[in-house]
Amino acid sequence: MNKPLADRIRPKTLDDIVGQKHLIAPEKPLRKIIDSGDIPNLIFYGPSGVGKTTLATYIARKTNRTLKKLNGTTASTADIKEIVSQLNTFSGVNGILLYLDEIQYFNKKQQQTLLEYIENGSITLIASTTENPYFYVYNAILSRSTVFEFKPVTPDEVERAVYRACDFLAEESGIDIEMSEECAKKIATGCGGDVRKAMNAVELSVIATDEIDGKKVVRLETVEQLVQKSAVRYDREGDEHYDIISAYQKSMRGSDPDAALHYLARLLEAGDLPSACRRLMVCACEDVGLAYPQLLPIVKSCVDMAQAVGLPEARIPLADAVVMVCNAPKSNSAYMGINRALADIHTGNSGPVPRQLQNKHCDGEDNPNKGQFYLYPHDFPNHYVEQQYLPDALKDKKYYEYGKNKNEQAFKAYWDKIKGK
Incomplete structure (x- = not known):
């Protein structure tokens, strides 16, 4: 079975990597660290498909150390011990570079097993995680590592990767592939900043396109059917969940109906009606409060209607309530009062x-x-x-x-x- 396109097309140079310019642009600290060849223990933190594995793979190619890969979802303590056993052998003579993907799935004991070898430099760790490392990574490992945060890749950067993927597939297959700007933009905006999803969409679109006279012309309707519904990143257990609901309430508190509706839409698109309703009621009480207390039963009524009709119609009463909260005068006097009493x-x-x-x-x-x-x-x-x-x-x-x-x-x-x- 062929490897996924995202694996076959991994960039050969730092300049080929799309996105993360805040980390790997010339003169940026991480770029200088990589170019020096003196690699410390690193933790890459960010959403899926934004280049963490790609960059780690590139770093591995620049070091003379033996590269070992583990995935936190499947690796065991025995796997760690197997790697450690190679430290005094010929294969580990220059030390080992361990790439540990999804480190958040390693329990404390497993992470502690690595600690001694990370500390003495026998193993150089490059770990990646989609979760906040300050919550999921053992403090002793954190203190011996440098954390770099990866961001979702912008559509413009993803579009560059889409065209590169088309050229790669054309060269690989010997078939001329034509991808219109409209199709490329659709893929780039529909992947939610996840380059891996974009690569999958490109490959599937090409596979689903008929070859005519040695050429494949990818059509928009094909792309629209294959691009995953992923423009909005959301994980109810992860940082994105808390970031979005935080931005939702802060936008209402800040009296910005446009931003509040945007974050409401993201919550509803993800099907998270409970969070949308809960934060709306909290904001009405905390941030509008006694400045317009008549609004509280109105918001509760809108929430009741939303829960009664369900999605997608729930968006209507919730939008009404969100706009009212944004436009209402604000007061947190009661909120601050109860906080002082609780203190x-x-x-x-x-x-x-x-x-x-x-x-x-x-x-x-x-x-x-x-x-x-x-x-x-x-x-x-x-x-x-x-x-x-x-x-x-x-x-x-x-x-x-x-x-x-x-x-x-x-x-x-x-x-x-x-x-x-």
Whole structure:
């Protein structure tokens, strides 16, 4: 069985690698490290198909060390021990370069097995991961490695790879292959920054195109049928999930309806209706809050409708609610207030409930000051009477501060008048 095109066409030079110019452009630190030939332990972090394996393979070709490859999804401790056993043999005389793909699937014990040999330089580790290494890689390995983050490849860069793939396939097959600019752009934009997916789409499009007089002309309808629905990267368990929902809420908080709708669309396209609804309700409470409290039941109603009708129609009430949240005045006064109160609770800064607020119960004979002494506010003018509600240790504490919005300032003016301030 032939290797996938992405493996057959791996770049031979750094300049052939598409994307990652922030890492491998001339004068960039990683480029200089690679050119020096003195390779430290490296961790490549980023989404799939953006050049991590390609760059690691290129680095391996520039070193005189024996190259060994492991994949964290299938490798075992025995595989590591097998590599270690070669260190004192002829094949490992110059040391071993270990490329460990998907290191996040190695457990702590497996990673610790490598530690001694990484530390003394017997093994040079180049590891790749699609997950945040600061969460999944053992700290001792992290401290002995340099982390470089890879980014999704831009459509313009992917398009360059598409044309290169067509030329490669034409040379490989001896058949003239014509790929229009429209087709190339469709593949480049439809792969979601994943060059491997783009290469697969190119190869499948060429295979699915009939040869006429020694030539294949790839048509747009063929490409459209074969390009995977992957323009939006999303992994409910990975960093992309948290990045997108974070951007979604921050866009609503920042009153940018265009950005908020964009991230809502990405969530819905990925089928993640629960996250879209949950963050919308959180934002309405946290970021709009008391500036426009009437919005809270409106947002809840929109979420209920979205969950009742399901996708794709759920996009309509959710879009209504998102735009309303963006355009609503903002206040986080209640949110900040509860955070301040919780901070006191977490640090043990509390105390007994004041006597007048306690549930009624019988006083013992040893209590010289019997009685509840609670003042019922409705028995007083304007339904207000001054009395202590916080515990003695916190009696002068202020958690809530009125927001500057019209709504809360109206509340403040009312209570300042009632309380005689």
